[in-house]
Amino acid sequence: MNHYDAIIIGAGAAGLTAGIYLSRAKVKTLILNEGAVGGQMVLTHEIANYPGIESISGYELARNMKLQAQKFGAVIKSNIKITSFDLKSNPKRFVVNGKDEYTSDVVIITTGGRSRTLGVPGENEFKGKGISYCATCDGDFFQDKEIIVVGGGNSALEEAVSLTKYASKVTIVHQFDHFQAFEHYVNEAKNNPKIDFIMESKIIEFIGDEKLRKVKIQNQRNGEVFEKDIDGVFIFIGYVPNTEMFEGILELNQYKEIVVDKNMATNIEGVYAAGDSIAKRYRQVTTAVGEGTVAALSAAEYLNKFEKAEQVAEVSVA
Amino acid sequence: MLRTNLTHILSEQEHAKLLQENENVMVCCGRMGPMCIPVYEVMEELENEYPHVKFADMEFDIPDARVIRDLPECRNFAGLPFVVYYKNGKVVKATSSIQSRDQITSILDQYFSQEVKETATK
Numbered sequence: 001m002n003h004y005d006a007i008i009i010g011a012g013a014a015g016l017t018a019g020i021y022l023s024r025a026k027v028k029t030l031i032l033n034e035g036a037v038g039g040q041m042v043l044t045h046e047i048a049n050y051p052g053i054e055s056i057s058g059y060e061l062a063r064n065m066k067l068q069a070q071k072f073g074a075v076i077k078s079n080i081k082i083t084s085f086d087l088k089s090n091p092k093r094f095v096v097n098g099k100d101e102y103t104s105d106v107v108i109i110t111t112g113g114r115s116r117t118l119g120v121p122g123e124n125e126f127k128g129k130g131i132s133y134c135a136t137c138d139g140d141f142f143q144d145k146e147i148i149v150v151g152g153g154n155s156a157l158e159e160a161v162s163l164t165k166y167a168s169k170v171t172i173v174h175q176f177d178h179f180q181a182f183e184h185y186v187n188e189a190k191n192n193p194k195i196d197f198i199m200e201s202k203i204i205e206f207i208g209d210e211k212l213r214k215v216k217i218q219n220q221r222n223g224e225v226f227e228k229d230i231d232g233v234f235i236f237i238g239y240v241p242n243t244e245m246f247e248g249i250l251e252l253n254q255y256k257e258i259v260v261d262k263n264m265a266t267n268i269e270g271v272y273a274a275g276d277s278i279a280k281r282y283r284q285v286t287t288a289v290g291e292g293t294v295a296a297l298s299a300a301e302y303l304n305k306f307e308k309a310e311q312v313a314e315v316s317v318a
Numbered sequence: 319m320l321r322t323n324l325t326h327i328l329s330e331q332e333h334a335k336l337l338q339e340n341e342n343v344m345v346c347c348g349r350m351g352p353m354c355i356p357v358y359e360v361m362e363e364l365e366n367e368y369p370h371v372k373f374a375d376m377e378f379d380i381p382d383a384r385v386i387r388d389l390p391e392c393r394n395f396a397g398l399p400f401v402v403y404y405k406n407g408k409v410v411k412a413t414s415s416i417q418s419r420d421q422i423t424s425i426l427d428q429y430f431s432q433e434v435k436e437t438a439t440k
Contacts, residue, residue, distance in 0.1 A: 035418075036356035043352040059355055079363055079419045128397030128415030137351045138415075141396040211394035232396060 004030040004075075006299055007094060007104035010242075011076060012039025013285045014275025015110035016065035017292030018299070023072035025300055030102060031069070032094065033078040038062030039112040040239070040276060041285055045136035050285055061285070087249060087268050106270045106299045109246070109258065110292065113239035113276040113283075118150065122206030130212025130232050135159040138234075139166045145231035148173050148215065150203060156236040157185040163234065164194040171196045171228075173203060175220055203233070241277045253279045264295035272299050320375050321350055322358040324365075327376040333385045337407040340372035342430040344422075347376040347386040348399025353416040357399055360419045364426070371430050403429055 006022050008015045011033035022029045036042065044058035053061070070076060077096070084095040091103040115133045117123055123131060132138040139162070147167045149160040152174035158181075160170050172189065177200050179186050189195050198217065204225070205216035215233060218225045241257045243250070251259040251267040257279035264272045274291035276283050319326055327333045327345065337343055346361060348354030361373045376383050378398060386392065389409060392400050397415030403425060404410065410429045413421075 036359040038355070042355055045352070057350075058352070059350055079360055128413070129394050130396055132397050132415070134352050134397075137349075137353045137398045138396060211396065 002030075002100065002102040003091065004028045004102065004104045005303055006030070006106045006108065007032060007092065007102060008074075008108045008110060009033075009082070009094075010039065010110035010112055010275065010277070011037045011066070011078060012110060012112045012275055013041050013062075013065065013288035014112070014292035014295070015039070015108070016062070016069050017289045018108045018110065018274060018296040019069035019074040019076070020065065020072060021293060021296035022300065023069060023074035025296075026073075027300060027303065029069075029074045030104070031074055031076045032080055032082060032096060032102070033076065034081060034111075034242075035079065037066050037076065037078050040283075041288075043115075043134065044285070047285055058285075082245065085245075087271050090270075092270065106302050107272070108264075108292075108295045108299055109250075109266070109271065109273040109277060110275040110288075110295075111242040111245075111277045113241045115235070116237045116240050118203060118235060118237070120204055120206065122208070122212075126206050126208055126212040129210070130208060130230075131206065132232065132234050133236070135163050135234055138232075139163050142167050142232045144168045146229075147171075147232040147234060148203070148228075148230050149234045149236065150174075151236040151238070152176060152179040152181065153236065153238060154181045154185055155238075157181045157189045159234060159236055160195055161185075161188050161192055164192055167194065167232075169194055169196065171198055171230075173198045173201055173217060175202050176200065206233070239276060239283070243277050255279070262294075263298040264291055265298060270302055272302075320348075320358070320377055322375050323362050324358060325372065325374040327374050328380075328382070330382045330385050333376070333382070336372060336374060337404055341406055342368075342371040343374065343404040344371055344401065344426070345374050345376055345386065345404070346399050346401050347378050347383055349378055351398060353397065354399040357401060357417055357422070360417075360422050363419075364423070368426055368430065370432065371426060405429055 005028040008031045011031050019031050041058040041062045048055045080096045083098045086093045092107045094102045143166045146169045148171045150173050200220045201217050203215045204218045207214045214229045243256050258273040260273050260278050264274050272295040274295040275288040346357050391409050391412035395414035401413045
């Protein structure tokens with residue numbers, strides 16, 4: 001019988017933190033993860049604002065969290081596919097890869113988010129052949145070449161500046177007439193002689209042969225379309241929450257983020273959520289860790305209603 | 319050396335030996351970076367499911383990785399990792415940038431399936 005006290009969906013910072021807390025509380029915990037362990041944390045080259053750790057790579061931090069959760073007894077199954085599930089039943093039920101069934105008394109959803117794509121013609125075709133979503137991974141392929149950075153938030157402007165180490169010229173293409181980034185990022189970009197700006201504009205098509213050669217750009221104010229020869233395009237336009245599977249089941253806001261209360265509880269009893277999949281303002285490893293903690297403690301308290309009460313109660317207040 | 323549990327290819331000679339000794343080979347050439355790590359993890363998991371395939375990695379930045387970097391199939395790649403699939407020492411497929419488990423198994427099933435193997439030996 002594959003029954004667990006708690007099932008956590010997702011193994012990013014929030015999910016692994018919840019896994020650490022619950023398994024340390026002797027709650028029999030299973031973490032089901034559709035991708036690689038670490039989530040968006042792994043996409044971060046250097047984490048320098050995690051209290052107590054001066055600097056660490058996202059990969060190292062994720063690896064440490066994973067080992068910590070496993071050490072306390074959490075079972076992690078990654079690269080799986082949840083093919084069906086029922087959050088309203090008691091116990092909650094999940095079918096993995098169309099065959100393996102797991103049940104639990106409580107569920108924590110930490111499915112996180114993924115990089116937003118432009119969704120225009122040519123984008124899939126030229127991914128890895130001129131289009132990238134990771135400056136630290138692929139920046140050095142564009143030594144002395146001309147590139148575009150798409151976006152106007154902190155990531156876009158920060159990465160645009162970092163890419164000037166390699167590129168001969170960086171053009172930032174942004175859909176609005178202003179940036180959403182912090183002022184110091186904007187100033188740094190504006191003061192960099194290698195960076196140009198095309199504002200109020202969108203890329204509407206990627207064009208090339210065996211690799212990306214040019215982009216088609218449309219001005220959002222007057223509709224004018226023009227082409228620009230380019231060697232590479234880096235896209236940093238935010239994240240979309242991985243919540244499609246919960247549409248019509250959990251309460252989501254207009255951005256498809258899961259609505260939770262201060263205890264990280266969703267609209268379904270015994271189902272909690274934390275991390276980048278929930279409605280919130282700041283998306284940081286530290287906030288995900290905090291929410292994972294709250295979700296785990298809330299889940300532990302919920303389990304107290306069942307027979308696991310004595311095991312969980314002491315640790316939940318420790 | 320990459321921190322994975324895969325077989326590490328450390329030189330051109332080891333690369334050649336691996337291709338010589340194995341009919342089906344998948345090599346992920348990358349760094350310990352955001353786009354590469356998920357691919358290594360999938361490969362580690364698939365080692366048990368595809369015993370007829372040899373899974374290996376190679377550090378992208380060592381000089382000997384030219385055996386991957388300089389392949390004609392990779393000449394237009396500009397995204398890590400470079401993943402190359404070999405059958406009987408010949409490249410049958412190469413991909414650039416992050417790939418999901420489904421994308422990888424789809425390639426393995428297409429080029430290295432047991433059925434293909436049986437047909438090829440008839």
